[in-house]
Amino acid sequence: MSMLDRKLVRDLARMRGQVASIALVLACGVAVLVAAISTYQSLLASQEAFYAQARFASVFASARRVPDFVAARMADIPGIGVVETRIGEDVTITLGDGGEPLAAHVLSLPDTGAPQLNRLHLREGAMIAPGAANEVLVSEGFAAANHLRPGERINAILNGRRQALRVAGVALSAEYVFATRPGDPIPDDRRYAVLWMRHAALAAAFDMEGGFNDVVASLAPGASLPAVLAAMDDLLEPYGGLVAYGRADQSSHRFLTDEIGEQRTMAVTIPPVFLAVSIFLLHGLLDRLIRAQREQIAALKALGYGDRAIVWHYVKFALIIVVLGAVLGMLAGLWFGRMMVETYTRFFRFPHLAFQLAPWVPALAIGLGVLAGVAGAVGAVSSVARLAPAEAMRPAAPRAHRRGLLDRLRWIGGLATRQRMVLRSLVDRPLRTALTIAGIALAVPIILVTLFWQDALDFMIDVQFAAVERADLVVGFTTAVPCRAEREIAKLPGVLMTEAYRVVPVRLRAGHRDDRTSITGMPAHPVLRRLVGADLSVTAPRADGLVLSARLARRLHLRPGQTVGVEILEGRRRTVVLPVAGVLDDLLGIGAYLRIEALNRLMAEGNSINAVGLVAADPDDPALRRALLDRPLVATISDRTVSLRQFRETTQTFVLVMAGILSAFAVVMAVGVIYNHARVALQERSWQLASLRVLGFTRAEVARLLLGELLVQLVIAVPIGLWLGYWLVRGLAGLYETEMFRIPAVIAPRSYVLAAAVVVLSGGASALLVRRRINRLDLVGVLKARE
Numbered sequence: 143m144s145m146l147d148r149k150l151v152r153d154l155a156r157m158r159g160q161v162a163s164i165a166l167v168l169a170c171g172v173a174v175l176v177a178a179i180s181t182y183q184s185l186l187a188s189q190e191a192f193y194a195q196a197r198f199a200s201v202f203a204s205a206r207r208v209p210d211f212v213a214a215r216m217a218d219i220p221g222i223g224v225v226e227t228r229i230g231e232d233v234t235i236t237l238g239d240g241g242e243p244l245a246a247h248v249l250s251l252p253d254t255g256a257p258q259l260n261r262l263h264l265r266e267g268a269m270i271a272p273g274a275a276n277e278v279l280v281s282e283g284f285a286a287a288n289h290l291r292p293g294e295r296i297n298a299i300l301n302g303r304r305q306a307l308r309v310a311g312v313a314l315s316a317e318y319v320f321a322t323r324p325g326d327p328i329p330d331d332r333r334y335a336v337l338w339m340r341h342a343a344l345a346a347a348f349d350m351e352g353g354f355n356d357v358v359a360s361l362a363p364g365a366s367l368p369a370v371l372a373a374m375d376d377l378l379e380p381y382g383g384l385v386a387y388g389r390a391d392q393s394s395h396r397f398l399t400d401e402i403g404e405q406r407t408m409a410v411t412i413p414p415v416f417l418a419v420s421i422f423l424l425h426g427l428l429d430r431l432i433r434a435q436r437e438q439i440a441a442l443k444a445l446g447y448g449d450r451a452i453v454w455h456y457v458k459f460a461l462i463i464v465v466l467g468a469v470l471g472m473l474a475g476l477w478f479g480r481m482m483v484e485t486y487t488r489f490f491r492f493p494h495l496a497f498q499l500a501p502w503v504p505a506l507a508i509g510l511g512v513l514a515g516v517a518g519a520v521g522a523v524s525s526v527a528r529l530a531p532a533e534a535m536r537p538a539a540p541r542a543h544r545r546g547l548l549d550r551l552r553w554i555g556g557l558a559t560r561q562r563m564v565l566r567s568l569v570d571r572p573l574r575t576a577l578t579i580a581g582i583a584l585a586v587p588i589i590l591v592t593l594f595w596q597d598a599l600d601f602m603i604d605v606q607f608a609a610v611e612r613a614d615l616v617v618g619f620t621t622a623v624p625c626r627a628e629r630e631i632a633k634l635p636g637v638l639m640t641e642a643y644r645v646v647p648v649r650l651r652a653g654h655r656d657d658r659t660s661i662t663g664m665p666a667h668p669v670l671r672r673l674v675g676a677d678l679s680v681t682a683p684r685a686d687g688l689v690l691s692a693r694l695a696r697r698l699h700l701r702p703g704q705t706v707g708v709e710i711l712e713g714r715r716r717t718v719v720l721p722v723a724g725v726l727d728d729l730l731g732i733g734a735y736l737r738i739e740a741l742n743r744l745m746a747e748g749n750s751i752n753a754v755g756l757v758a759a760d761p762d763d764p765a766l767r768r769a770l771l772d773r774p775l776v777a778t779i780s781d782r783t784v785s786l787r788q789f790r791e792t793t794q795t796f797v798l799v800m801a802g803i804l805s806a807f808a809v810v811m812a813v814g815v816i817y818n819h820a821r822v823a824l825q826e827r828s829w830q831l832a833s834l835r836v837l838g839f840t841r842a843e844v845a846r847l848l849l850g851e852l853l854v855q856l857v858i859a860v861p862i863g864l865w866l867g868y869w870l871v872r873g874l875a876g877l878y879e880t881e882m883f884r885i886p887a888v889i890a891p892r893s894y895v896l897a898a899a900v901v902v903l904s905g906g907a908s909a910l911l912v913r914r915r916i917n918r919l920d921l922v923g924v925l926k927a928r929e
Contacts, residue, residue, distance in 0.1 A: 150455060150462075157431070159817070160821055163810075166470065166810045167416055167810060167815075168416065168420040169470035169471035170416045170471065170811060171412075171413040171415070172470075173475040173807070174478070175409055176472055176499075176504075176507050177475045177482055178406070178409035178412075179500075180475065180476070180499045183498050184497050185401065187498055195261070196259075197360070198260060198389070199360055200359065200367070201361065201370060201387075201388060201389075202389075203356070204230065207350065208357075210353060212377060213354070219370055219373045221366055223359065223362045224360045225357065226258050228250045230248070232248075233246050233298050233299060234246070234776065234777060235299070237290070237297075243770075243778075243779050244335065245323055245779075246298070247335075248344060250340065250341040250344040251270065251338050251340055251341060259359070260317050261316075263493045267293075268311050269310065270338070271310070274310070274340060274343070275340070275342070276305065277310040277339070278298075278307045278308070278338060279311050279337065280296075280312055280313070281491070285312045288332060292311050295309070296309065300347035305347065315336065318491070320489060321394065322397075323780075328489070330784070330785065333784060357374075367388050371385075384712075385647075407874075411874065412588070415588065418584070419814070419815060423581070423815065424463060424514070426577070431456070465512075468512075478803055479497055482800075483495060483497045578815065579858050581819075582859035583860070583866060584811070584815075585811045585904070587863060587870045589897040589901070591804065591874060592802075593890075593896060594871045594888070597888050597890045597893055598888050602730065602886065603786065607786045609672065610728075612670045612671065612755075612782075613670040613671065613757060614783070615770070615779055615781055615782070616778075617753065618752065618777050619752045619777055620776075624748070625750065627751060628754050634766060634769050634770070635765070636759045636763050637756050638758060639670070640754055640755065641665060641755045642738065642753070642755075643752070643754070645661070645662050646660060646713075646741060647710075647712060649709040650707065651706065651707035652707070656698075661688065662734070663738030663739075664683045664737065665683075665737075668683065670755040673726050673728070673735055675726055676727050681726050684736065684737060686723055687720055687722055688708075689723055689735040690722060692725050692727040693732050695722070695725045702723065702725060706719070706722055713747055729886060731883070761783065808900070809904050812901045813907060816855075816905045819852070820909065824848060824915060831848065834847070845912075845917075849913065856902060860901055863898075863901065864897065871889055
């Protein structure tokens with residue numbers, strides 16, 4: 143080992159505390175980068191593999207009832223690849239006798255063989271036997287949540303008739319990777335199932351022999367998706383067809399794609415903060431080390447060591463720190479990424495959702511670490527080459543002092559001597575003071591962002607389940623029914639209040655833009671389902687025009703006062719033009735709203751409804767649920783309490799994992815910045831502090847001089863960090879907005895207090911470490927050193 147390498151080992155051992163803190167800060171940034179990229183890759187690879195294996199369709203459409211011969215005409219559409227027709231219906235199921243009613247969507251499978259598109263992945267059991275009329279496949283999420291195994295039975299109400307079905311197997315579908323009931327923001331595996339039956343059995347149950355009501359298709363290479371969708375709409379329009387749409391608008395695919403994009407966003411936004419702080423800390427450490435070793439550098443040059451060898455010596459010092467940080471970050475990132483992928487299995491159902499790490503990710507992580515090390519070292523190390531041996535053998539010239547800002551402030555004179563010493567030390571090194579304050583301040587937004595997710599979810603829950611959805615139960619019908627159905631439900635024992643709605647699928651057009659959505663008809667003054675914005679303002683549905691959700695209005699580039707074309711996709715399929723009466727800045731979902739009587743006039747079908755919300759004395763009363771389920775044409779019964787519990791259970795784990803890990807990383811950054819600054823200050827002022835001890839100052843008084851600087855910097859940095867955190871939260875909330883929901887930029891007061899407290903406690907922990915070193919200060923050894 144060369145002499146310079148032995149010196150390198152001694153320097154690293156002597157400064158091991160600072161070396162470790164800088165390496166840990168860098169490791170945090172690398173860990174977030176590795177975890178986000180690997181999670182992104184894992185989700186993307188699982189998505190692509192499952193889609194290819196299942197031959198996931200590119201075009202989707204549904205109608206009321208279409209004769210089988212139309213399928214051949216659809217296959218002739220230019221650009222169409224494979225066309226597969228099927229039957230799809232919403233049904234109600236129960237588990238066992240007297241079980242609570244659960245929602246399900248049942249799809250048909252070909253009577254023989256497997257489907258050509260959207261092929262199923264069988265997890266357990268066997269495929270349905272050809273010709274079996276009472277066998278079903280069940281989606282894996284529902285089966286796991288309800289401990290349902292092949293061979294067990296479920297009861298289903300098919301077209302108003304109760305039928306016992308045997309579970310032949312448990313399956314996964316690329317169409318339901320993210321399986322949500324329409325209108326629900328997250329999966330409710332315990333209360334929502336996807337079922338598959340043979341085509342003949344389902345056709346017989348719903349009187350669909352010789353026809354279908356759902357179709358999927360693939361695209362030929364080079365096909366124009368808009369042209370294919372338009373041709374398919376033209377073919378299905380006479381049969382009550384809804385608007386055909388592409389894969390990008392398929393609900394499961396859209397949510398999965400949004401989530402993959404969020405991982406990419408995290409990889410871009412958070413690691414640069416840690417890397418920037420690492421550069422600042424490394425630069426400060428090397429700068430102090432080189433200034434403290436002026437005489438050693440001069441001696442090395444006098445002994446014949448060239449500038450290149452000495453510069454490389456200090457660059458190796460930086461590289462060892464960054465390689466250590468990169469390796470630790472890789473290990474932490476692998477653990478963090480595996481936890482995130484494991485958490486995603488609660489949301490996304492893939493045959494294989496395995497953690498994947500591409501070979502270039504470690505190279506990227508180490509490369510960025512080395513880049514950070516070089517950036518931190520370049521300014522400090524460059525001074526080595528400029529240092530002449532004769533000049534370096536003398537102590538550095540004392541800094542020039544002149545009358546400054548503090549001397550011109552009258553109130554400074556009223557401060558105690560120790561307080562003026564603290565302020566003067568901070569003002570005499572403005573750049574270092576500013577960088578230290580910036581480093582501490584940057585830790586606060588990271589903590590605030592992690593706490594923000596819980597605040598945002600709590601706010602969304604309060605708005606959605608307390609201000610918007612206020613009904614205990616919502617009864618959905620398979621089709622529009624006369625409004626007297628509401629009055630009949632209101633007369634049931636235990637029902638205290640009811641409110642009727644009507645939801646109609648439409649296509650809205652504004653110039654060349656269009657969107658497939660629905661219009662919800664509501665009473666003039668709704669009570670059980672209100673239109674509440676993110677600012678908690680309540681908007682009343684209008685009879686003279688549509689109220690659009692803000693995301694829909696932005697997509698169509700519409701403002702209040704403008705008009706929008708409305709193509710109604712059921713009934714007589716009228717096309718009308720309506721004014722935009724208002725825009726609702728809501729949090730969940732996307733749609734349009736209108737007074738129910740105005741919507742019924744557009745439909746020209748009399749006073750009809752297809753959903754009823756109700757408040758009950760006991761929403762869990764089995765007799766009430768049975769009475770609702772036994773009513774004709776009832777398709778679903780939604781329970782607000784169950785939906786709220788499911789929302790909390792599903793999101794809580796993910797939020798806690800993210801918040802806990804990122805908070806720990808932020809604490810590491812805060813401790814690293816504060817501890818390094820305090821150590822550098824101690825090293826630079828050890829002669830002064832030892833002199834004060836000799837003059838009679840106690841250890842506590844000497845410590846207060848040094849730690850007073852830390853206190854002032856914390857007092858300045860924490861408010862700046864809270865302000866930065868507020869704007870970072872606003873920016874991230876905008877980046878994480880999707881078509882289905884918007885994350886509100888809400889930060890609870892307790893989160894501000896907690897973020898500030900974490901940084902202050904981190905500063906306190908650093909102060910205790912430095913105080914121990916002050917107590918062990920070797921007065922004789924320090925005073926012998928040349929100043």
